[in-house]
Amino acid sequence: DGGITQSPKYLFRKEGQNVTLSCEQNLNHDAMYWYRQDPGQGLRLIYYSQIVNDFQKGDIAEGYSVSREKKESFPLTVTSAQKNPTAFYLCASSRTGLERPQHFGDGTRLSIL
Amino acid sequence: SQQGEEDPQALSIQEGENATMNCSYKTSINNLQWYRQNSGRGLVHLILIRSNEREKHSGRLRVTLDTSKKSSSLLITASRAADTASYFCATDPTGGGNKLTFGTGTQLKVEL
Numbered sequence: 001d002g003g004i005t006q007s008p009k010y011l012f013r014k015e016g017q018n019v020t021l022s023c024e025q026n027l028n029h030d031a032m033y034w035y036r037q038d039p040g041q042g043l044r045l046i047y048y049s050q051i052v053n054d055f056q057k058g059d060i061a062e063g064y065s066v067s068r069e070k071k072e073s074f075p076l077t078v079t080s081a082q083k084n085p086t087a088f089y090l091c092a093s094s095r096t097g098l099e100r101p102q103h104f105g106d107g108t109r110l111s112i113l
Numbered sequence: 114s115q116q117g118e119e120d121p122q123a124l125s126i127q128e129g130e131n132a133t134m135n136c137s138y139k140t141s142i143n144n145l146q147w148y149r150q151n152s153g154r155g156l157v158h159l160i161l162i163r164s165n166e167r168e169k170h171s172g173r174l175r176v177t178l179d180t181s182k183k184s185s186s187l188l189i190t191a192s193r194a195a196d197t198a199s200y201f202c203a204t205d206p207t208g209g210g211n212k213l214t215f216g217t218g219t220q221l222k223v224e225l
Contacts (some may be wrong), residue, residue: 004155031211040122042201042215043156058212066151098143098210099163104155 001028006091006105010024010059012113013078013085021076021108023091029103030096032074037107046089049074050096078110086111119216127224132189134219135181136202143205145178145185146213150199159187159200192223202211 003026013019013042018028025032031050035043044070045058063082068074074093091100120135144163148156162169162178162185169176175188188194194197199220203213 006155035215040217042217044215045212092156094211096211098211099161101146101158101161102211103115103156103215104157106155106193107153108154 004091004093004103004105006089006108008108009106011110013106013110014113015093016080018079019110021078021089021091021110023074023076023105024072025074025091025093025105027093027103029093030071031100032068033092033094033096033102034044034064034066034074034076035090035092037090043090046076049091062111097100115186119219121219123220123222125224126192128192128194130192130223131150132192132196132221132223134187134200134221136185136187136216138202138214138216139183140179141203141207143207143209145176146203146205147174147176147187148169148201148203148215148220150196150201156201165224170196174224177205189221194223194225197221197223 007022029097033088034046037043044060046064047066049055065077088107090107091105094100117139146161147159150156162172172188178185185191199218201218202216
């Protein structure tokens with residue numbers, strides 16, 4: 001079945017450590033997105049990519065980095081510069097163009113040790 | 114930036130009743146979408162309504178859109194316990210290139 005796979009499901013970060021969240025899709029979608037979700041809040045866009053080897057900052061990119069070397073993969077690195085990284089991170093993908101619903105993975109929950 | 118605001122924040126109803134949740138937004142849009150999120154899971158797309166549409170149906174879902182008031186509503190008829198989830202509206206702003214802006218969500222609990 002086609003879909004989006006995020007791993008790991010749970011991740012713990014030590015102070016000063018960078019951690020990388022994986023996102024892989026087999027839907028043949030060009031566009032991919034990373035969101036952060038805090039308790040009781042909606043989703044906030046961190047980074048998005050419309051095509052391989054290109055990506056743009058979203059609303060809350062500070063302290064995060066991404067790469068898009070393959071169409072299927074869009075990993076997110078939470079750097080030590082992100083001082084409040086505890087959150088639920090969601091990856092999504094879609095076709096490009098108008099009226100393209102986004103398909104989501106099941107998220108990674110990141111906590112601080 | 115958060116564009117959508119949803120109302121109510123939480124809603125508790127009995128099975129078989131209808132559930133209505135509302136979404137307001139601030140700028141012009143290409144379309145508005147509704148998503149569902151079960152606890153601890155990703156979002157699932159439910160329905161999309163274009164800016165030139167006023168109403169759309171899909172199974173037990175009915176969505177309305179009033180662009181003059183910049184608001185939308187999602188009605189779930191004959192609710193079931195399995196409908197218990199959080200529901201989010203997401204707007205695709207004009208010129209935004211499918212970069213969605215999500216609301217804060219409504220937590221729906223359907224009790225037996």
